[in-house]
Amino acid sequence: MTLLMFFVWLAVVIAVSIALAWGFRAVATAVTQGEMQRALRNAPLTAAFGMLVIFVYLVVAILAPMIAPFPEREVVGSQFMPWSAEHWLGTDALGRDMFSRMIYGTRNTVGIAFATTALAFLIGSVFGLLAATVGGWLDQGLSRLVDVMMAIPSLIFALLLLTIFGTSVITLIMVIAVIDSTRVFRLSRAVAEGVVVMDYIEAARLRGEGLVYLITREILPNVTAPLVAEFGLRFCFVFLSISALSFLGLGIQPPTADWGSMVRENATLITFGDITPLLPAGAIALLTVAVNFVVDWQLYRASGLKE
Amino acid sequence: MADREVLLNIRGLKIEGKSGDDWLPIVNGVNLTLRKGEVLGLIGESGAGKSTIGLAAMGFARDGCRISDGVIDFDGIDLRAASQEQLRRLRGKRIAYVAQSAAASFNPAHKLMDQYCEAPVRHGVMSRSQAEKDAVELYRKMQLPDPEGIGFRFPHQVSGGQLQRAMTAMAMSCRPDLIIFDEPTTALDVTTQIEVLAAIRDIVEQFGTAAIYITHDLAVVAQMADRIKILLRGDEVEEADTETMLAAPKHDYTKSLWAVRSFQRAEQGAATDKPVVSLRNISAAYGPVKVLDNISFDIHARRTVAVVGESGSGKSTAARVLTGLLPPSRGEVLFDGEALPPDYRSRTREQLRHAQMIYQMADTALNPKLTLRKIIGRPAAMYLGLRGRALTERVRELLRLIELEPDEYIDRLPSELSGGQKQRIGIARALAAEPRFIICDEVTSALDQIVAEGILRLLDKLQSEFSLAYMFITHDLATVRAIADDVVVMQKGKVVEQGPKPEMFNPPHEPYTELLLSSVPEMDPDWLTRLLEERTRKGLPQSADQ
Numbered sequence: 125m126t127l128l129m130f131f132v133w134l135a136v137v138i139a140v141s142i143a144l145a146w147g148f149r150a151v152a153t154a155v156t157q158g159e160m161q162r163a164l165r166n167a168p169l170t171a172a173f174g175m176l177v178i179f180v181y182l183v184v185a186i187l188a189p190m191i192a193p194f195p196e197r198e199v200v201g202s203q204f205m206p207w208s209a210e211h212w213l214g215t216d217a218l219g220r221d222m223f224s225r226m227i228y229g230t231r232n233t234v235g236i237a238f239a240t241t242a243l244a245f246l247i248g249s250v251f252g253l254l255a256a257t258v259g260g261w262l263d264q265g266l267s268r269l270v271d272v273m274m275a276i277p278s279l280i281f282a283l284l285l286l287t288i289f290g291t292s293v294i295t296l297i298m299v300i301a302v303i304d305s306t307r308v309f310r311l312s313r314a315v316a317e318g319v320v321v322m323d324y325i326e327a328a329r330l331r332g333e334g335l336v337y338l339i340t341r342e343i344l345p346n347v348t349a350p351l352v353a354e355f356g357l358r359f360c361f362v363f364l365s366i367s368a369l370s371f372l373g374l375g376i377q378p379p380t381a382d383w384g385s386m387v388r389e390n391a392t393l394i395t396f397g398d399i400t401p402l403l404p405a406g407a408i409a410l411l412t413v414a415v416n417f418v419v420d421w422q423l424y425r426a427s428g429l430k431e
Numbered sequence: 432m433a434d435r436e437v438l439l440n441i442r443g444l445k446i447e448g449k450s451g452d453d454w455l456p457i458v459n460g461v462n463l464t465l466r467k468g469e470v471l472g473l474i475g476e477s478g479a480g481k482s483t484i485g486l487a488a489m490g491f492a493r494d495g496c497r498i499s500d501g502v503i504d505f506d507g508i509d510l511r512a513a514s515q516e517q518l519r520r521l522r523g524k525r526i527a528y529v530a531q532s533a534a535a536s537f538n539p540a541h542k543l544m545d546q547y548c549e550a551p552v553r554h555g556v557m558s559r560s561q562a563e564k565d566a567v568e569l570y571r572k573m574q575l576p577d578p579e580g581i582g583f584r585f586p587h588q589v590s591g592g593q594l595q596r597a598m599t600a601m602a603m604s605c606r607p608d609l610i611i612f613d614e615p616t617t618a619l620d621v622t623t624q625i626e627v628l629a630a631i632r633d634i635v636e637q638f639g640t641a642a643i644y645i646t647h648d649l650a651v652v653a654q655m656a657d658r659i660k661i662l663l664r665g666d667e668v669e670e671a672d673t674e675t676m677l678a679a680p681k682h683d684y685t686k687s688l689w690a691v692r693s694f695q696r697a698e699q700g701a702a703t704d705k706p707v708v709s710l711r712n713i714s715a716a717y718g719p720v721k722v723l724d725n726i727s728f729d730i731h732a733r734r735t736v737a738v739v740g741e742s743g744s745g746k747s748t749a750a751r752v753l754t755g756l757l758p759p760s761r762g763e764v765l766f767d768g769e770a771l772p773p774d775y776r777s778r779t780r781e782q783l784r785h786a787q788m789i790y791q792m793a794d795t796a797l798n799p800k801l802t803l804r805k806i807i808g809r810p811a812a813m814y815l816g817l818r819g820r821a822l823t824e825r826v827r828e829l830l831r832l833i834e835l836e837p838d839e840y841i842d843r844l845p846s847e848l849s850g851g852q853k854q855r856i857g858i859a860r861a862l863a864a865e866p867r868f869i870i871c872d873e874v875t876s877a878l879d880q881i882v883a884e885g886i887l888r889l890l891d892k893l894q895s896e897f898s899l900a901y902m903f904i905t906h907d908l909a910t911v912r913a914i915a916d917d918v919v920v921m922q923k924g925k926v927v928e929q930g931p932k933p934e935m936f937n938p939p940h941e942p943y944t945e946l947l948l949s950s951v952p953e954m955d956p957d958w959l960t961r962l963l964e965e966r967t968r969k970g971l972p973q974s975a976d977q
Contacts, residue, residue: 323796327860330754330775331810332783345800 145173167421174417181411185231194221196228197379204393213400217389222400225381229404232376233383234411236297237363243301244362245355248308253339253347255309256316267313270306278303279368286374296375300365304358311354315347349423356419360412367408383408438608438641439465439488444501446483446492446665457483457496458665467608468639472656472673474649474688476879477850479662481645485611488643489526490518506608523550527602531614533594537586544582547601556605569600572637573630591742592623596630603634610635612644616651620741620906621950628654628952629963647879649688650952653677654959661685673956687881689954694884694913696891701931702731702917705768707900708753708786708868713762715752722748723759724924728917730868733894735901737915737932739908739947745924746904750870753902754788766868784814787861791873793853797845803830803856804841810863829859833889851882858889868900875910887914908951912936920944 149172152164167175184191193212194200198220205215213222255263273281282299289295319325320343328342367384369375376382378389383404390401441463447454458480465471473481483496490510492498503510505526510518522528527550530536538546548562557565563582570578573596586594595615602610615631616624632655635642644655652659652673659676661668661684669682680686706729715723723745730736738746751757753764755775764771766785772778787810790796797806808826811817817825827837833855845853854874861869871890875883891914894901903914911918911932918935920928920943928941940948949962 322798323790323792324798326756327788327790327796330756330783330788331813331864332775332778332780333813341801341805342798346798 141173142169144176145169148172148176148179163425170417171421174414174421177410177414178418181230181234181414184227185234188227188231192221192224192227194224196220196225196381204390206398207400213403214398216386217392222386222390222403225386226383226404226407228381229383229386230407232380233363233366233408236293236376237359237366240297240300240304240366241355241359241362243297244304244358245308245351246305247301248305249312249351251305252309252312253316253343254335256313256320257335257339257343259320263313266309270309273303273306274310279365282365282369283372283374286369291374291377293376296366296369300362300369304362304365308351308354308358312347312351315350316343319343319346353419353423356415359415363408363412435466435468437464438467438469438506439463440502440504441484441488442502442504444484444487444503445499446480446487447497447499449495449497454497454499456665458487460501461662461665461667463488463660465609465641465643467641469658470635470642470644470656472652472659473643473645473662474647474652474659475662476647476881478664480665481647481662482613484662485528485613485643485645488609488611489522489528491522520554523607524554524556524605525607526609526611527605527607529595529598529602529610529612529615531617533598533615534586534591536598537594539586542583542585543589543597543601547582547597547604550601551604554605562604565604566600569603569634570597572634573597573600574626575600590623592619592627595619595627599627599631599634603638603640606638606640608641610640610642612642614646617646617648621908621952622741622946624651624952625950625959625962628959631655632959648952649880650954650958653954653956654952661688677954677956694887696914698933699734699916702729702734704731706731706765707767708902709765710749710753711763711765713749713752713759713764715748715757715759717748717757722924723752725762726921726924726926727762728919728926728929730900730902732867732898732900734916735894735903735914736917736919737903737905737911738919738921739905739911740921741906741947743923744921746921747872748924749921750788750872750902750904753870754786780814784810784864785867786870787864787866787868788870788872789854789857789861789874792877793850793857794845796857797853797860799845802842802844806845806856807859807863810860814864825863829863832862832893833859849882850878851885854878854882854886855889858886858893862893862897865897866899868902870902870904872904873906874903876905876907883910884913890914908948920947 146169149164149167149169152172152175153161156164199218200221201211201215201219203215203217203219205211205219207214211221211223213226216222216225251266255266281303285299286295289299325338325342328338333342366375367382367387370382370384371388373385373388375384378385386404387401393401441461443460443462444458445456445460446458448457449455461480461484463471463484473484475481483493486493487498487503488505490503490505490513498511501511505521508517508521510521513521537543544563544566547566548559551557551562551565552559566582567578570581575581575593575596581589581593581597589597599612599615612631616627619627628651634640644652646652656673658670659673660670661676661682663684668684669676669680676685680689708730709728711727713723713726714721726745726749728736738749740746748757752759755771755773755778758773763773766782771782775783804823804826807829808817808822811825811829812822815825826841830837830840835852835855840848840852845856848856857874874890875886878886887910890901893899901914903910905911915932918929918932919926920935920941922943927943928935935944936948952958
C-alpha cells in the first residue's frame with residue numbers, strides 16, 4: 125500500500141512539474157521577444173522546468189530577508205520543534221527556524237557555488253586555451269603542474285589547504301576554484317587542441333593575428349559548447365564539494381545558514397523518522413537536476429545550426 | 432547485353448531527407464534497370480543524389496533519410512519490404528559496397544585480412560582458412576604488391592591506392608552479384624587512379640559482376656561503364672550507352688558537363704618583368720625526413736605557376752616554406768628581390784599581407800562560428816585599417832567580386848553555403864588583404880567539375896584585374912592546362928621539370944612528366960585499354976609506385 129502511495133505521489137509530482145514547466149514556458153514566451161522568444165518557444169519542457177527552478181531559486185536568494193518569516197541566526201523557539209503553523213519546517217538543534225534558514229541557505233550556498241564555478245572556469249579555460257594555442261614549454265609546464273595537482277584526491281587536498289589557510293568564505297571559494305580549475309584546464313586544452321590545427325587558425329596566424337585575438341575570436345567560439353556543458357556539471361560538483369566540506373565542518377562556518385551544514389547539524393532527527401534534515405539535501409539535488417536540464421538544452425542548441 | 436536477366440530493378444524511387452522539421456525530396460522518382468554482369472555509371476554533381484541511390488540499391492537509407500516511395504527489386508526480392516534479417520543476409524554477400532575513402536572506411540584497429548574474412552565467414556560462404564587463401568588470390572588479381580603478406584598489415588601501413596584495391600577485393604570476397612562503387616578513385620592521384628581503375632575493371636569482367644559506378648568524373652566513367660545515367664538534383668536527365676552518350680548527348684545539361692574542361696585562359700608569352708616571389712635553392716625537412724631538395728622557381732605578376740605532382744611530392748611543403756610556416760633548412764625566399772625572414776613570426780605585417788593563401792578544404796579554412804562579414808572583413812580591418820561603414824562597404828564589394836549577392840550572404844555562416852561558395856569566400860578573404868601574391872593549394876580538387884570551372888574562371892578574372900601572381904598547387908593536369916602559364920613538375924621533393932606551359936605539354940618529356948600526362952583520363956571509352964597496352968609494349972611502369 126505504501127509503495128502504491130509512493131507511485132501515486134511520484135505521478136502527482138511529475139504531473140505538477142510538467143504543468144509548471146509548461147506554464148513557465150508560456151509566460152516566458154509571452155514576456156520576451158525576437159530571437160529569445162523563438163528559442164524559448166522551441167525549448168523542451170525539461171529545460172523550461174530547469175529554468176523555472178533556477179528562476180525560483182534566484183528570486184528566493186535575492187529576496188531572502190523579505191520571504192523568510194524569521195531571521196537567519198536568531199534562536200526563536202526550543203530545540204527540534206516539529207512542523208507547525210508557526211515554524212513550517214520546525215526548528216533546528218539550537219531552536220532556529222528551519223524554513224528561514226533554508227531560504228537564507230539558498231543565498232549562501234548557491235551564491236558561493238556560482239562564484240566558485242565561475243572563478244574555476246576563468247582560471248581553467250584561460251590557461252587551457254593558452255596552453256593549446258601557444259604550445260611548447262608553456263603547455264608542458266602547465267599540463268604537468270595540473271597533473272601533479274590532480275594526483276592528489278580533491279577532497280583531501282581541499283581539506284589540507286583549508287586547514288592551512290583558514291576557513292573564510294574567500295579562501296573556500298579560492299581553494300575549490302583552484303582545485304576544480306584543473307579539470308576545466310584539461311577539458312579546454314583538449315578541445316582547443318582540436319581547433320588549433322584547423323586551417324582557419326593557420327590562416328589567422330599567417331595574417332599576423334595576436335594571441336588575444338586568436339583565442340577570443342577564433343578559438344573560443346568553437347569550444348564554448350563543451351565548456352558550457354562542463355559548466356553545468358562542474359557547478360553541481362562544486363555545489364556538492366562545498367556541501368561536503370560544510371558537512372565536515374571546514375566549509376561555510378556557523379552561524380551562517382548553509383544546506384550542507386544544516387544536514388549535518390540536524391542529522392540526528394533522521395533516526396527518529398523525521399525527514400526535515402533531508403530537505404536541504406533535496407534542495408541541492410533539485411538545483412543540480414535543473415541546471416543540467418538547462419545545460420543539456422543549451423548544448424543541443426549550440427551543436428545545431430543557427431536556425 | 433539486353434538479353435541478359437535483370438538483376439536490379441528500381442522503379443519510381445523517391446527518397447527524402449530531413450531538414451529541420453520537414454522532409455525535403457532528395458531523389459524524385461528515378462528508374463533504374465541493371466542486368467547481370469552490366470556496369471552502369473551514375474553521374475552528377477554533389478547533391479544530385481547519386482550516393483543516395485547507390486545506397487538505396489542495397490535497401491539502405493542514411494540517417495535522416497527515408498525511402499518514401501518506389502520499388503527496389505533485387506533478383507526477385509523486394510528490398511523495401513525485406514526484413515532487417517533478410518537485408519543483413521544480402522548485404523556483403525550478394526550486394527557489396529566500395530566507399531569513396533577506403534582510408535576512412537577500413538577499421539584502423541584490425542588487419543586487412545581480418546576485415547576481409549569477416550563477411551565470408553559470417554555469411555557462412557567459406558571457412559576462415561579458405562577465405563584467407565581466397566584473399567591472397569584476389570590480392571594477386573588486384574596486382575597488389577606482396578599479396579601473401581599485405582593482408583597482415585594494418586590499414587595505415589598501406590598506401591591509399593592499395594587500400595582502395597584491397598577494399599575492392601574485400602567487396603569481391605563473397606563473389607557478389609552486384610557491387611556499388613561510390614567514387615572509388617576520387618580521392619586518389621591520377622597515376623594511382625589508373626591502377627585502381629584497371630584492377631576494378633578486370634575483376635568485374637572476370638567474375639561477371641554487375642556494378643553501379645558512381646562518380647562525377649566523366650572521363651573515368653567512360654572507361655568503366657556499359658551505360659551511363661545522368662542525374663541532376665534528384666532527377667534523371669538522360670540515360671544511354673556509353674558510346675552514344677559520349678558521341679551525341681541529347682540534353683543541354685549533359686552537354687554542359689561535356690564542355691566543362693573547355694576553359695582555357697589566353698596564352699601569354701614568356702615572362703619579362705622581375706619576379707614577385709622567388710624560391711632559391713630551398714631544402715626543407717620535417718625533423719629527420721627530408722621533404723624538399725634544392726628547389727628553385729620564380730613567380731611573376733599576372734602569371735600563374737602550377738606546381739604539379741602526386742601527394743607526397745612536396746608541393747604543399749613548398750607552399751609552407753613560402754608562407755613561413757616551415758623555415759627551410761637551406762635556401763631563401765625572395766619577395767621583390769629581397770629575402771623574407773624564414774619564420775612567419777618575424778615577418779612584417781606588410782610582408783604577410785602580400786602573400787595570401789587559399790586552402791583546399793574550404794570547410795576547415797573558414798571559422799564555422801564567424802559570419803562572412805567577419806571572415807572577409809577581418810583582413811581588411813587589420814591590414815588596411817577600415818572601420819564601420821567603409822569596412823561594410825568593402826566586404827560588400829568583395830562579395831560582389833566573387834559573384835555572391837551581398838545582401839543575401841553577408842550575415843551567413845559558412846555552414847549555410849555550398850562547397851563552391853565556401854571556396855569563393857576563401858578567395859574573398861585572400862583578396863581582402865589586397866595582396867600581390869596568392870597561393871592556391873588544390874583549391875578545386877574538392878569540388879565538382881562545373882563548380883571548379885567557375886572557380887578557375889573567377890581566379891583568372893581576378894588575376895588580370897588585380898595583377899596577381901598565383902602559385903597553383905594541384906595534382907590535376909586538366910586544371911594545369913586550363914590556368915597555368917608556367918609549370919613546375921615535382922617528384923619526391925625535387926623539381927623534375929619546369930618551363931612555360933606550351934613547352935611542358937609538348938614532347939619531349941621527362942619520363943615522370945610523361946607518366947603524369949598520360950595518366951589523365953580522356954573522354955574516350957577505349958582510352959584505358961589503349962594506355963595499358965601501350966605501357967606494356969613500351970615496358971613503362973604501370974604506375975609510379977611499382
